[in-house]
Amino acid sequence: MNVVYEKQILDWFLDFHRNPEVSWKEFRTTQTIAGILEELGVTYRTFPDVTGVIAEIGEGDEVIAARAEMDALWQEVDGVWQGNHSCGHDAIISMVLGALLYTKDRTLTKKLRFIFQPAEEKGNGSLAMIERGAIDKVSHLFGVHLRPVEELPLGKVSPSIHHGAAIFLEGKIIGSDAHGARPHQGNNALDVIVGLHQFIKSIYLSPFESYSAKLTKVIAGGESLNIIPGTAEFGIDVRAQKNEVLGSLKDKIEHGLNSLKTLYGVDIEWKWSDFTPGAEVSKEAETIAQDAIVAITGREVLASPVITSGSDDFHFYTIKNPDLKASMIGVGADLLPGLHHPKMTFNTSVLDLGARILAEAMVKA
Missing domain, CATH: 3.40.630.10 (Zn peptidases)
Structure with missing residues (x-):
């Protein structure tokens, strides 16, 4: 010293x-x-x-x-x-x-x-x-x-x-607003968010591997509580100990997003960023x-x-x-x-x- x-x-x-x-x-x-x-x-x-x-x-x-x-x-x-x-x-x-x-x-x-x-x-x-x-x-x-x-x-x-490896997803749900009294006239982006949350929590890979995916950002709605929001922004933090496991997790998330588009009748745009091996x-x-x-x-x-x-x-x-x-x-x-x-x-x-x-x-x- x-x-x-x-x-x-x-x-x-x-x-x-x-x-x-x-x-x-x-x-x-x-x-x-x-x-x-x-x-x-x-x-x-x-x-x-x-x-x-x-x-x-x-x-x-x-x-x-x-x-x-x-x-x-x-x-x-x-x-x-x-x-x-x-x-x-x-x-x-x-x-x-x-x-x-x-x-x-x-x-x-x-x-x-x-x-x-x-x-x-x-x-x-x-x-x-x-x-x-x-x-x-x-x-x-x-x-x-x-x-x-x-x-x-x-x-x-x-x-x-x-x-571990990490990657981040930023996305946007594009539905249509509706009056709170007439929810059938719109596509509630928050319904999609709830569905997305449930989906990523039900992704299963080998239990011998270490991995996680979780919502880390949701932005939806405004000051008027009687408007059902048709659009929402969201972020997902995705991690795995191995690079190849991260790749599998990424593929499953994209498959789920495409399925949610069909299920809820909305468009979903997303991009991946900041991959760290x-x-x-x-x-x-x-x-x-x-x-x-x-x-x-x-x-x-x-x-x-x-x-x-x-x-x-x-x-x-x-x-x-x-x-x-x-x-x-x-x-x-x-x-x-x-x-x-x-x-x-x-x-x-x-x-x-x-x-x-x-x-x-x-x-x-």
Whole structure:
């Protein structure tokens, strides 16, 4: 542990935490990271069309990379809608910058690349970085993420996080309004919503698989309670631990929507968005991360791989480059009440720990 580095990492975290920026609008965050890299004398590049930074140290043809996501969520906090780092991306930026601190003066036989990526919460920021060469010549890629208390207790560290796959549907029911006294003259969109809710709860796949589908948005009706609404908007959150199971779930939902159109005599329009693939964890990268955890903290800190229904666009890097050996390190941080909760808090003492483990994993690779 380096006390100066530990304080610096915490100071960076506090600055990012106080200045959250939502997906694709991480302008100050990008500028701040670039300024830090300039002060450290590290080569980096930014992009004219998207936020994000890619920095490099070391020499050689082979590249070992670490990735940090930069965006905050847009959510209501104490009655006010605002950017909020309730997923801990402010911590992740700080840990990856910390890993750079811990490696920049070491003798390196390969290049180390640090990817500061926008729009993870949109599920496609990684694709923008891939298009801009983020994983060109990269053999190993490491991520890091704080885990809630139900997954990892404070002080425990996992060598891998096995995220599930996720995709979202936004749809619109187009029927016809009617007077509340003459329901037979219209097509009640709320009847369709109720039917849709019942349908998605009756989708059955193998009980050996982990999956879920649920309505997360319904907008229908207006101020007049005597008008039966003919139109409604809705959203569905769809998740599965495996990519192929998510595909089956998606097909069943589309079949059900087409059936509901016929049953209720309405039109239903929909589109899928923000697909995030499930984890494809490299056993080799996982082993390297495990060895790094043990080297920095001892075997008593090592935890088993984390399996979670949450998703992360980190896994697009391996989907787009199957030869890439990747693993995301999970850090127990006494994180409460949970990820994406507007009042999420964690123990900041883990920031330096995560930085040192990530640095060790990059050097070992």
